[in-house]
Amino acid sequence: MSYPNECHYHKEHTWLILQPNDEALIGITFFAQDTLGDIVELGGPPKGSMVSCGVSCGTVESRKTVSDLISPATGVVLEVNENLRSEPFMLNDDPYGKGWIVRIKLSNLGEIEMLMSAEEYRKNIGE
Amino acid sequence: MLKNSISRPVLRNLGVTDYLSTWQAMQEFTSSRDTDTSDEIWLTEHPPVYTLGLNRRGVSLPLRSDIPLVETDRGGKITYHGPGQVIVYLLLDLNRLNLAVKLLVQCIENVVVEALRNYQVEAELIEGAPGVYVGKRKIASLGLRVKRGYSYHGFSLNVDMDLSPFSSIDPCGFKGLEVTQLRNLGVSVATDEVMTQLANLCERQISFA
Numbered sequence: 407m408s409y410p411n412e413c414h415y416h417k418e419h420t421w422l423i424l425q426p427n428d429e430a431l432i433g434i435t436f437f438a439q440d441t442l443g444d445i446v447e448l449g450g451p452p453k454g455s456m457v458s459c460g461v462s463c464g465t466v467e468s469r470k471t472v473s474d475l476i477s478p479a480t481g482v483v484l485e486v487n488e489n490l491r492s493e494p495f496m497l498n499d500d501p502y503g504k505g506w507i508v509r510i511k512l513s514n515l516g517e518i519e520m521l522m523s524a525e526e527y528r529k530n531i532g533e
Numbered sequence: 534m535l536k537n538s539i540s541r542p543v544l545r546n547l548g549v550t551d552y553l554s555t556w557q558a559m560q561e562f563t564s565s566r567d568t569d570t571s572d573e574i575w576l577t578e579h580p581p582v583y584t585l586g587l588n589r590r591g592v593s594l595p596l597r598s599d600i601p602l603v604e605t606d607r608g609g610k611i612t613y614h615g616p617g618q619v620i621v622y623l624l625l626d627l628n629r630l631n632l633a634v635k636l637l638v639q640c641i642e643n644v645v646v647e648a649l650r651n652y653q654v655e656a657e658l659i660e661g662a663p664g665v666y667v668g669k670r671k672i673a674s675l676g677l678r679v680k681r682g683y684s685y686h687g688f689s690l691n692v693d694m695d696l697s698p699f700s701s702i703d704p705c706g707f708k709g710l711e712v713t714q715l716r717n718l719g720v721s722v723a724t725d726e727v728m729t730q731l732a733n734l735c736e737r738q739i740s741f742a
Contacts, residue, residue, distance in 0.1 A: 440633070442633075469638055470608040472607060472679070473634065
C-alpha cells in the first residue's frame with residue numbers, strides 16, 4: 407500500500423496536497439480505492455462549488471456500490487479533473503497522480519493541522 | 534474491540550412494502566445508527582416499480598408508463614421490482630465487520646450462487662457484468678449505498694413473478710440482457726422460503742460470529 411508523505415490524510419480516506427497560494431489538490435487514498443474495487447463513475451463537486459471539511463461533497467461508484475466522497479478541507483472548487491469522466495479507473499490506477507479529483511482554494515489553513523500524516527493514517531487503517 | 538463482540542444481525546420480514554417508504558426507512562435507520570447499533574437484514578417484496586440508480590449515464594428509460602419509476606440513491610443502473618421477487622436489504626456496519634465494499638459485493642454474489650445450488654440450479658458470475666446469471670440470463674441484481682461506513686439497499690432474486698416489465702428496460706444498463714427466475718428453471722418454491730434461506734446464507738457468508 408502506498409501513502410506519500412507529501413499528502414495530508416482525512417480519516418474518511420481522502421488526501422490533500424498543499425499547493426502555492428493556499429490551494430490544494432484532493433483525491434481518495436490507496437486504501438479507499440482498494441476497498442471499493444473498480445471505480446466506474448465519479449460524482450465529484452462542480453467547479454465553483456463550496457466543499458466543507460468532513461462533509462460529503464460527491465459520490466464514488468464502484469462495482470454496484472455508491473459511496474460518499476468526504477472532503478478533507480473547506481474551500482471553493484477551482485478546477486475539476488475532467489479526465490475522470492472518461493477515465494474513472496485512474497482513481498484506482500493512480501490515486502495520488504492522474505486520479506486527483508479537484509483543486510480547491512482553502513478557506514481555513516488551520517484545518518490542515520487536523521489531518522493525519524502518512525504514518526498516522528497507516529496506523530488508522532491498521533497497517 | 535473483539536471481533537466476537539459483534540452481535541448477530543436482526544432479521545425482519547417486512548412482507549410486501551412500498552418501495553419509497555422502505556427506502557426512506559433505510560435512510561433513517563442508517564443516519565441514526567451508531568457503533569452500538571445491531572446490523573439488520575430486511576426481507577421484503579415490492580409492488581411493481583422501476584428504480585434508477587445514481588449512475589444514469591447511457592440508461593434508456595422504460596417505455597411503459599403504467600409502472601412508476603423511482604430515482605434512487607444506490608449503485609447500479611435501472612432495474613425492476615415486483616411481486617414474486619425476493620428483496621434482501623443489508624443494513625451493515627462495514628467497519629465493524631471489517632468488510633471492504635468490494636468483498637460485500639462478492640459475499641452477496643456467493644450467497645445467491647449457493648442458494649440457487651440448493652435448488653439444483655447452477656448459476657454463474659459474468660466478468661464485468663455484476664449480478665448472478667443462469668445460462669446468460671440474469672436472475673439476481675444488486676445495488677448498494679454506503680454512508681459513513683454503513684451499507685443499505687441490497688439485492689433481489691427473481692422467484693415467481695411477471696418478468697415482462699423487464700423487457701422494456703435494459704437491466705443494469707446492458708442492452709438486450711435477458712432475465713429469468715426460479716419458476717422458469719423448474720423450481721417451484723414460496724418466496725418466504727427463499728427469503729429465509731437467503732437470510733441464513735447472508736449470516737453465514739458475512740460472518741457476524
